[in-house]
Amino acid sequence: MAAIKTLLIANRGEIAVRIIRAARELGIRTVQAYSAADANSLAVKLADVAVNIGPPQASKSYLAIDAILAAACESQADAVHPGYGFLAENADFADAVEAAGLIFVGPPGSVIRLMGDKAAAREIAAKAGVPTVPGSDGRIDAPEEAREVASRLGYPVMIKAAAGGGGRGIRIVNDRAELDRLAPQASAEAKAAFGDGGLYLEKVIERARHIEVQVLGDGRDVVHLFERECSLQRRRQKLWEEAPAADLPDQIRARLCACAVQLARAVSYRGAGTLEFLYDETTRDFYFIEMNTRIQVEHPVTEFITGVDLVREMIKIAGGEPLVLRQADIRCVGHSIECRINAEDPAKGFMPCPGIVSGLRVPGGPGVRFDSMLYAGYAVPPFYDSLIGKLIVWDESRAAAIARLARALGEFEIEGLQTTIGLHQALARDADVRALRFDTSFLERWLETNVSHLT
Amino acid sequence: MANKQIVSPLPGTFYRRPTPDTPPFKAEGDSIAAGDTIGLVEVMKSFHAIQAQFGGKIVKFLIDNEEPIMAGQPIADVED
Numbered sequence: 001m002a003a004i005k006t007l008l009i010a011n012r013g014e015i016a017v018r019i020i021r022a023a024r025e026l027g028i029r030t031v032q033a034y035s036a037a038d039a040n041s042l043a044v045k046l047a048d049v050a051v052n053i054g055p056p057q058a059s060k061s062y063l064a065i066d067a068i069l070a071a072a073c074e075s076q077a078d079a080v081h082p083g084y085g086f087l088a089e090n091a092d093f094a095d096a097v098e099a100a101g102l103i104f105v106g107p108p109g110s111v112i113r114l115m116g117d118k119a120a121a122r123e124i125a126a127k128a129g130v131p132t133v134p135g136s137d138g139r140i141d142a143p144e145e146a147r148e149v150a151s152r153l154g155y156p157v158m159i160k161a162a163a164g165g166g167g168r169g170i171r172i173v174n175d176r177a178e179l180d181r182l183a184p185q186a187s188a189e190a191k192a193a194f195g196d197g198g199l200y201l202e203k204v205i206e207r208a209r210h211i212e213v214q215v216l217g218d219g220r221d222v223v224h225l226f227e228r229e230c231s232l233q234r235r236r237q238k239l240w241e242e243a244p245a246a247d248l249p250d251q252i253r254a255r256l257c258a259c260a261v262q263l264a265r266a267v268s269y270r271g272a273g274t275l276e277f278l279y280d281e282t283t284r285d286f287y288f289i290e291m292n293t294r295i296q297v298e299h300p301v302t303e304f305i306t307g308v309d310l311v312r313e314m315i316k317i318a319g320g321e322p323l324v325l326r327q328a329d330i331r332c333v334g335h336s337i338e339c340r341i342n343a344e345d346p347a348k349g350f351m352p353c354p355g356i357v358s359g360l361r362v363p364g365g366p367g368v369r370f371d372s373m374l375y376a377g378y379a380v381p382p383f384y385d386s387l388i389g390k391l392i393v394w395d396e397s398r399a400a401a402i403a404r405l406a407r408a409l410g411e412f413e414i415e416g417l418q419t420t421i422g423l424h425q426a427l428a429r430d431a432d433v434r435a436l437r438f439d440t441s442f443l444e445r446w447l448e449t450n451v452s453h454l455t
Numbered sequence: 456m457a458n459k460q461i462v463s464p465l466p467g468t469f470y471r472r473p474t475p476d477t478p479p480f481k482a483e484g485d486s487i488a489a490g491d492t493i494g495l496v497e498v499m500k501s502f503h504a505i506q507a508q509f510g511g512k513i514v515k516f517l518i519d520n521e522e523p524i525m526a527g528q529p530i531a532d533v534e535d
Contacts, residue, residue: 037523
């Protein structure tokens with residue numbers, strides 16, 4: 001396979017800018033596919049070439065496979081990077097890119113399809129000897145079967161769509177009556193959203209932490225780049241991520257990372273991927289939940305602690321280079337934290353706040369990184385995700401990283417929009433956050449008590 | 456004749472239906488009361504109901520389903 005010469009970026013926002021930077025450092029020409037709403041975006045300004053792929057609505061631009069392939073052809077791209085979200089985990093898109101004779105920067109469509117079917121992914125994990133959350137063995141299509149499995153697992157149980165993802169469509173049921181009422185709803189919704197009404201059930205692990213492992217594979221070999229702690233979430237959307245999970249006992253970390261590698265090897269994984277686990281602190285058990293077959297929003301914390309440029313590596317692997325990283329050479333040094341800066345008003349129920357950035361002061365100094373598409377005068381469009389940037393810090397210890405984070409947040413000013421900067425300042429001061437005393441339900445409870453202090 | 460307009464308080468994407476498979480909230484010619492939902496605006500992946508501030512009859516929708524909309528842009532002409 002020939003090395004990539006021209007890379008089309010089929011995404012937008014901060015990740016498009018991140019991919020352009022990585023490609024340019026590799027001497028690759030960049031083509032930014034953009035919607036009419038993104039004509040003035042930073043990615044369009046930075047790329048070598050930009051191609052309009054349609055109107056603002058994502059369904060007619062960033063999700064329009066034919067328009068993206070036409071743009072790739074027109075601009076003589078030989079590879080497509082899907083970023084995250086949009087078409088990044090769409091197996092048909094990966095297949096279509098390859099059928100057009102182009103390189104898809106990610107795993108083959110067959111692997112995306114396999115890991116995208118949550119029930120199938122659980123089966124593969126079980127076969128690879130990786131613990132999974134106790135649940136139905138495969139998909140459930142009949143109500144009697146659901147009742148049987150739920151009573152075997154013990155309530156509460158979680159109903160998930162077999163074809164789902166991104167935390168959407170999940171329901172927690174506390175008894176049989178709720179199950180009978182909500183399972184058909186969940187199935188209908190899954191059918192509408194994903195074209196597949198298949199469900200599966202999982203036991204609810206209460207007071208769990210969300211810990212995930214970064215892997216890189218070249219289709220033959222797989223290495224891990226340690227774990228990230230991502231428990232601070234609101235409505236299953238992460239807001240604050242760290243690497244490593246500072247209080248994880250060494251032997252648990254070793255087992256967790258080994259399990260991730262085993263599972264990625266079982267599917268001959270190629271590219272950057274993440275295996276998500278739930279971790280029960282009291283029993284020290286961890287359970288595989290799902291695999292994301294793409295680069296993730298929070299990848300920079302892993303880059304800070306390992307010194308590995310993940311986006312560069314995934315582009316090199318896609319270009320046919322074998323993995324040169326050896327597991328023994330990958331070290332975890334210090335601690336990193338990422339805060340997602342969203343154009344939302346936390347004091348008003350996280351109401352989205354698109355608009356014009358009238359002023360911008362970005363923090364700097366040692367160990368501080370800001371991945372973003374913002375510039376002074378930029379109009380944040382209302383059509384897409386509210387993520388406008390990520391502030392990432394590194395320092396020698398977690399305590400030092402929090403001090404540095406607080407210092408950097410204090411320098412930060414985005415005028416013209418409401419953002420989550422103030423929320424992150426409050427979290428950085430919080431005694432429980434500083435002591436790592438939290439689980440996946442912590443932030444929602446915290447917001448109930450503290451939202452009034454955020455104005 | 457049309458003498459009032461319902462305007463969008465938010466920018467985003469306008470939807471006339473609650474979901475792609477269901478009928479529109481309101482059709483041209485329908486009577487509406489204050490507080491009736493006439494559409495949704497999607498702002499950064501979150502959906503907000505657009506409610507009529509007054510009653511009357513919808514004469515004409517001024518924007519199609521799934522079209523981009525600006526804050527302050529008229530959605531429908533309404534007559535008393």
